[in-house]
Amino acid sequence: MTEEILFTLKSPYRDDFKIRGFRFGCGEKSVAIVGAMRGNEVQQQFTCSQVVKNLLAIEKAGKLIPGHEILIIPSANHFSMNINKRFWAMDNTDINRMFPGYDKGETTQRIAAAIFENVRGYKYGIQLASFYMPGDFIPHVRMMDTGFQNVKLAKKFGLPFVMIRKPLPYDTAVLNYNWQVFDTQAFSIYSGDTDIINKDTAKMAWLSILRFLHNMKIIDNTMHEGYTSCVIKDANLETIISNQSGILYGLRGANDEVKKGDILAKILDPFTGEVRSEIISPLDGTIFFAHQKPLVHHNTVMFKIVRF
Amino acid sequence: MIKTIISEGLPVDEQLIIRKNTIQHGNGTKRICIVTGTHGDELEGQYVCFELIRRLNESIEHLNGTVEVYPALNPLGVDSVSRGIPTFDLDMNRIFPGDPNGHLIEYTAFKIVEDLKGADMVIDIHASNIFLREMPQARINVQTSRKLIPFAKMLNIDFIWIHDAATVLEATLAYSLNALKTPTIVVEMGIGMRITRTYGNRLVDGIFNMMRKMDMWHGAALKNISKPTVSTKGEVHFLNAEFSGIIIPSVSHSDIVKKGDLLCQIVDSYQGVILQNVFSPVDGLLFTLRTYPVVYEGSLLARIYSETTEK
Numbered sequence A: 001m002t003e004e005i006l007f008t009l010k011s012p013y014r015d016d017f018k019i020r021g022f023r024f025g026c027g028e029k030s031v032a033i034v035g036a037m038r039g040n041e042v043q044q045q046f047t048c049s050q051v052v053k054n055l056l057a058i059e060k061a062g063k064l065i066p067g068h069e070i071l072i073i074p075s076a077n078h079f080s081m082n083i084n085k086r087f088w089a090m091d092n093t094d095i096n097r098m099f100p101g102y103d104k105g106e107t108t109q110r111i112a113a114a115i116f117e118n119v120r121g122y123k124y125g126i127q128l129a130s131f132y133m134p135g136d137f138i139p140h141v142r143m144m145d146t147g148f149q150n151v152k153l154a155k156k157f158g159l160p161f162v163m164i165r166k167p168l169p170y171d172t173a174v175l176n177y178n179w180q181v182f183d184t185q186a187f188s189i190y191s192g193d194t195d196i197i198n199k200d201t202a203k204m205a206w207l208s209i210l211r212f213l214h215n216m217k218i219i220d221n222t223m224h225e226g227y228t229s230c231v232i233k234d235a236n237l238e239t240i241i242s243n244q245s246g247i248l249y250g251l252r253g254a255n256d257e258v259k260k261g262d263i264l265a266k267i268l269d270p271f272t273g274e275v276r277s278e279i280i281s282p283l284d285g286t287i288f289f290a291h292q293k294p295l296v297h298h299n300t301v302m303f304k305i306v307r308f
Numbered sequence B: 001m002i003k004t005i006i007s008e009g010l011p012v013d014e015q016l017i018i019r020k021n022t023i024q025h026g027n028g029t030k031r032i033c034i035v036t037g038t039h040g041d042e043l044e045g046q047y048v049c050f051e052l053i054r055r056l057n058e059s060i061e062h063l064n065g066t067v068e069v070y071p072a073l074n075p076l077g078v079d080s081v082s083r084g085i086p087t088f089d090l091d092m093n094r095i096f097p098g099d100p101n102g103h104l105i106e107y108t109a110f111k112i113v114e115d116l117k118g119a120d121m122v123i124d125i126h127a128s129n130i131f132l133r134e135m136p137q138a139r140i141n142v143q144t145s146r147k148l149i150p151f152a153k154m155l156n157i158d159f160i161w162i163h164d165a166a167t168v169l170e171a172t173l174a175y176s177l178n179a180l181k182t183p184t185i186v187v188e189m190g191i192g193m194r195i196t197r198t199y200g201n202r203l204v205d206g207i208f209n210m211m212r213k214m215d216m217w218h219g220a221a222l223k224n225i226s227k228p229t230v231s232t233k234g235e236v237h238f239l240n241a242e243f244s245g246i247i248i249p250s251v252s253h254s255d256i257v258k259k260g261d262l263l264c265q266i267v268d269s270y271q272g273v274i275l276q277n278v279f280s281p282v283d284g285l286l287f288t289l290r291t292y293p294v295v296y297e298g299s300l301l302a303r304i305y306s307e308t309t310e311k
Ligand SMILES: [Zn+2]
Pocket: B038, B039, B042, B126, B127, B128
């Protein structure tokens, strides 16, 4: 493994901002992995650090298969992470809305350009991602329906679900989309949490990355097969929206199997504790996403349930 | 008359309320809408809303049609000095046309579009951000420029920037409305967190001028409307900082600059040295100028429009 500084940016008064890369093996550019791009993606950073740790052990054991290069960037935004901000410390812009980047442009365009310059041209690209809605997810792999995606490959992670999603206008500026446009098979791994470290879901995520590397014959690291992934699209998800606001009293969470008629959560009056609404499952299925914040707005996505 | 277009529950004893003021007189069927406050830190539009309504009320008998004013599309942001929607991650101007089955905010965006749809003209007023000062200008997507330029010219502004179509911009309010055949012009002027009364007055004069041309207003309106430069015959130059440091401005904003003019200096306040002298690369119109002093490598310092000289 070689550790490199891929990009440096001077700050007026803070320490220099550096993006570090950890490169394993040499040969064909096989896999690039990007961790936290937002300051609150602590789970993503932790997951990436565990991938680095495991690859170091695998390298020591001589189990990196020759002819492959793996590049890992665990953190691309600790300038925000260190001061508890989600977006870029200075101007609040989102690095993951700046791809493919522009090296003569705004600061975060330059950061995106530096990341992209380093991670493009790899056969596979893996991003540890987070979602814009607060809540718990079933760990899954996401691919964008760009016409270039290969679902069979996504199943090699052995996570419970593979989700194929139609890109929206703003998606054209995210890393995953640009990877695909530039001929990299791109996957986003959602491990379920963001601001906190959940050891169990993080482990599922880093094991799935090692499993993928093994299945693609980039490392020799036999392990259990994982799940036979279920492939879903947005149309397979039933969305349940809150019909009241108040304090959320959750009863069921991501990964739970539910039956039609089950009570999934209650919304309570914040003054009297009285039940304002019971959220009832309209179908049999598995909870894919569950709202997690203790306070809930009216008309907010509470649950997404996979319909079978 | 104040009408509520959205009222949705927040967790504890409060509604998210979006309201508009509908001012109607005569039997004319024309309707224009003035919207602002999508970005909670952009406040120049507040004065425009106030002054427009004040003047309309003063001589309502000259109005023949409907003027609808939406001062705060993002009331939680405006009232809490927050550019975005507090608790929500995405820029509000990147979620249009919204989704009736989506998150509260996506649902809100959907209802806003439904409410504005069908207007004869929508003016969406923005005020840059806290970093950059903009001269009064309209921003128009090249796809809708033929239809919108004649209206933008009525608005008493200095510059009309025709920009290329970009996929990410398809989620803006203006794009969504134009796609629904509701003509919408984005006006950018001034700077975030401040009100520039002269700019506000100019735009209000421009709106009355436009209403007169649309046969909705028969009262007084300014005669000598500013003739804006239109960006079709030239190029916009972006100047970005090459060093991180503190900028000291050297020119005033909204100026014609000459190639080689010193625009600002980036300095190092530890050592007392100049890191970069920022010169204008062209003769042109300085329509954007950074005023926020702290910069990183890459921070936008200025935008200059220069006309291509024909050979
Ligand atoms: Zn704005």
